[in-house]
Structures are given as C-alpha cells and as structure tokens.
Amino acid sequence: MEKAEEWINYGLELAKEFGPKLLTAILIYIIGSWVIKRIISATRKVMSKSKYEESLQKFLLNLFSWTLKVFLIILVISRLGVDVTTFAAVIAAAGLAVGLALQGSLSNFAGGVLLMIFKPYRIGDLVEAQGVLGVVKEIEIFTTKLVSPENKLLIIPNGAMANGNITNYTAEGQIRVDTVIGVDYGEDIKKTKEVLLGVLTSNPLVLKDPAPSVNVLELADSSVNFAVRPFCKPEHYWDVYFATYENCKLALDEAGIEIPYPHQVNIRKPE
Structure with missing residues (x-):
C-alpha cells in the first residue's frame, strides 16, 4: 500500500513538473503546424501570382515546408527542457552518418536543384533520357516522373537526369x-x-x-x-x-x- 502511494506521489510530482511543459509543447506544435500551413498556402498564392513554373513551385514549397517543420520540432523539444545545443550536436552527427549512408539520395537532391536552376525540361515536355521516352508529369526533389507513350509511369532519379544526356522534343515548340x-x-x-x-x-x-x-x-x-x-x-x-x-x-x-x-x-x- 505504501509503495502504491509512493508511486502515485511520484507520478503526481512528475505531472506537476513536466505536465505544463508537455502541454505547452503540444500547444506549440498544434499552433505551429497551423501557422506553417498558412505560410505555405500564402507562399503558394504569391508564387502563382508571380507566375513561377509549376515544377519550381512544388520544389521550393516542399523545401520551405520541411525547413519550417524542422525548426518547429526543435522549438518543441527545447520547450520540453532538452538542451538544444546538445540536440543539435546529436543531429549533426546523425546527419553526417545518414549523409554518408545516403550519398545516392544526396546526389539526387543536388540533381533536382540543378534541374530547377537550369530547366532543361518542364512539366508537359516530351523528353528522351536514360534510354526512355515520355512526357514529364512531375519534377520532385529526388526524382522526375515521366509518362511513356504506352501510358506507363517512369520514375528516374534526378542525379541520373542531371548528369545524363537529355533530348527535349518540346523545347522548340515544333x-x-x-x-x-x-x-x-x-x-x-x-x-x-x-x-x-x-x-x-x-x-x-x-x-x-x-x-x-x-x-x-x-x-x-x-x-x-x-x-x-x-x-x-x-x-x-x-x-x-x-x-x-x-x-x-x-x-x-x-x-x-x-x-x-x-x-x-x-x-x-x-x-
């Protein structure tokens, strides 16, 4: 009976100490997520009015969205009492390990950035690359999606697209x-x-x-x-x-x- 009371008291002390922090962190996450959605929505409208290319819009919005979410997560963790500097060091070390393990993905990410900058093709263009022919359906951060004449979905890594030969049949308009x-x-x-x-x-x-x-x-x-x-x-x-x-x-x-x-x-x- 005494042990049960001890556990109950211990639980009440934890709730008293960490409860407000946890509730605050949850509230920050909920409000932050809502704010991020609003910011992304407003940014999308601004880009549409500025006549940004559709593929570039998606790429920049995804990148912007994930950046804001990372900052939100760091803010929530810091509100829980975790040392952000220590957490940042752990993230950096983990990022280095993940980066070494995912060199191909980083190459595809870099390829996506190059494709967005130099724009060798746009959504709707008929292109031939990496031994396949198709119409560009979507340009994502890591991959480009084509639709073949047989209506097959072709997914090609952006690293290969950026470093290979590309024939764009649509660029000249004829x-x-x-x-x-x-x-x-x-x-x-x-x-x-x-x-x-x-x-x-x-x-x-x-x-x-x-x-x-x-x-x-x-x-x-x-x-x-x-x-x-x-x-x-x-x-x-x-x-x-x-x-x-x-x-x-x-x-x-x-x-x-x-x-x-x-x-x-x-x-x-x-x-």
Missing part, C-alpha cells in the same frame, strides 16, 4: 516527323512527290511553317524511297506519324502509283 515511303522504279518521281506533298499539306495538324518536304532519299534494291517530312506540334506527333503513312498509301493507290512488295511467281514444270 518537331519533325520522319517517315519513308517507297514506290516502284517505274513510277514518275515528280508525280509521286506531288501526291505525297498533297497528303501533307491537306493535314490540318501539319504546320505550314516550317513547310513540309518530300525528297528522294535513296535508290534502294527494289524501290525509290522518299523522305516524307512534315512538321507539327510535339503533342500531335503520333497523330501526324500514323496519318502520314495511312493517307500516303491511300493517295498513292488513288493515283495509280504502285508501292513495291514481294511477288510470288509459280513456275510450272514442262510436262
């Missing part, structure tokens, strides 16, 4: 569609070029400037190959690509121009 159409050697070259060029100029997705072109590409073994090259906006690339092949075939058939293909000849043995 892209050339390279297709090759072959016709029989007996067909008239000028007439063929007129038919193929007519296909390109009749497609509303093909740009007038730069103008589309049709030229003899090579004299192949069984066909005269034409380089059929329209320009279009990057988002219309596949529509123009497939339409060019289909409409060229239809137009050549209508004009009576033959596209060569293998023929099978049956040779009958003499009786």
Whole structure:
C-alpha cells in the first residue's frame, strides 16, 4: 500500500513538473503546424501570382515546408527542457552518418536543384533520357516522373537526369516527323512527290511553317524511297506519324502509283 502511494506521489510530482511543459509543447506544435500551413498556402498564392513554373513551385514549397517543420520540432523539444545545443550536436552527427549512408539520395537532391536552376525540361515536355521516352508529369526533389507513350509511369532519379544526356522534343515548340515511303522504279518521281506533298499539306495538324518536304532519299534494291517530312506540334506527333503513312498509301493507290512488295511467281514444270 505504501509503495502504491509512493508511486502515485511520484507520478503526481512528475505531472506537476513536466505536465505544463508537455502541454505547452503540444500547444506549440498544434499552433505551429497551423501557422506553417498558412505560410505555405500564402507562399503558394504569391508564387502563382508571380507566375513561377509549376515544377519550381512544388520544389521550393516542399523545401520551405520541411525547413519550417524542422525548426518547429526543435522549438518543441527545447520547450520540453532538452538542451538544444546538445540536440543539435546529436543531429549533426546523425546527419553526417545518414549523409554518408545516403550519398545516392544526396546526389539526387543536388540533381533536382540543378534541374530547377537550369530547366532543361518542364512539366508537359516530351523528353528522351536514360534510354526512355515520355512526357514529364512531375519534377520532385529526388526524382522526375515521366509518362511513356504506352501510358506507363517512369520514375528516374534526378542525379541520373542531371548528369545524363537529355533530348527535349518540346523545347522548340515544333518537331519533325520522319517517315519513308517507297514506290516502284517505274513510277514518275515528280508525280509521286506531288501526291505525297498533297497528303501533307491537306493535314490540318501539319504546320505550314516550317513547310513540309518530300525528297528522294535513296535508290534502294527494289524501290525509290522518299523522305516524307512534315512538321507539327510535339503533342500531335503520333497523330501526324500514323496519318502520314495511312493517307500516303491511300493517295498513292488513288493515283495509280504502285508501292513495291514481294511477288510470288509459280513456275510450272514442262510436262
């Protein structure tokens, strides 16, 4: 019975000593979290009005948010009576150990910063990097997310993106569609070029400037190959690509121009 009373008294003393500090720390955390949300929301509105790029907005807001949260946690811990200087030393030592263990992640973080500064691509751009092709969906602190033509989500570390070759098909606002159409050697070259060029100029997705072109590409073994090259906006690339092949075939058939293909000849043995 006496031990129980001792424990109760000990608990009451602890509650009396640390209770106010704990309640204050909880209150500081709740209010601080609310204030941080307000600050981030206000900062987001300011960035939107200043027409910051969407990817840069997300990056800076995430960085700013985590910085404020770290300061809040330090403030809460100091209110509990923990020596902040000692805590900071422990954090620094732990940070060094974690930094050594997470060199790849730090490299990706640095790569993300470089991508934000130099902006080799933006959200919505069609890019080719690290052996994959896709539209940029999101640029995060550590990774870049692409959506492939097959609608697959591709997640690439920013360290690799910043240090590798990047082909941006959207940056110039237009892209050339390279297709090759072959016709029989007996067909008239000028007439063929007129038919193929007519296909390109009749497609509303093909740009007038730069103008589309049709030229003899090579004299192949069984066909005269034409380089059929329209320009279009990057988002219309596949529509123009497939339409060019289909409409060229239809137009050549209508004009009576033959596209060569293998023929099978049956040779009958003499009786």
